[in-house]
Amino acid sequence: MKKIHIHEEYCIGCRICEIMCLVKHSRSGKIIKAFKEEPRPLPRVRVEEKEYISFALQCRHCEEARCIENCMTGAMYRDEEGVVRCDEEKCVGCWMCIMSCPFGAVTREKGEKKVASKCDLCAGEKLPVCVANCPNEALTYE
Structure with a gap:
């Protein structure tokens, strides 16, 4: 089974993974509506930071x-x-x-x-949205 792998050495803590996850799981699937007009769902990925290290945390599907x-x-x-x-x-x-x-x-x-x-690995998508939108490729789907 493919899983999301975290490469914290590339994570810059931009939180784009959180934002795109929230939008994906919103009612409209549109960024402005998800933030301004709808009850806001929680992102299913969360960026953790401590000093110089940041990484995305989501279900590991153990x-x-x-x-x-x-x-x-x-x-x-x-x-x-x-x-x-x-x-x-x-x-x-x-x-x-x-x-x-x-x-x-x-x-x-x-x-x-x-x-x-x-995290549901964005059921129905070819690639989870957090992985697809990570600007530094800190998240990979392997």
């Missing part, structure tokens, strides 16, 4: 995914391609996935329904 193991409703599951996904209809907001993720990659969506939110 082989032994603790989020799946600890999900009491089965909302967290692995699809046929090996991608760890969240079924928002099954999610009850217990946050076991958030507490069990060793990378802090699962977050709480702040929309009307309180559900878990995580």
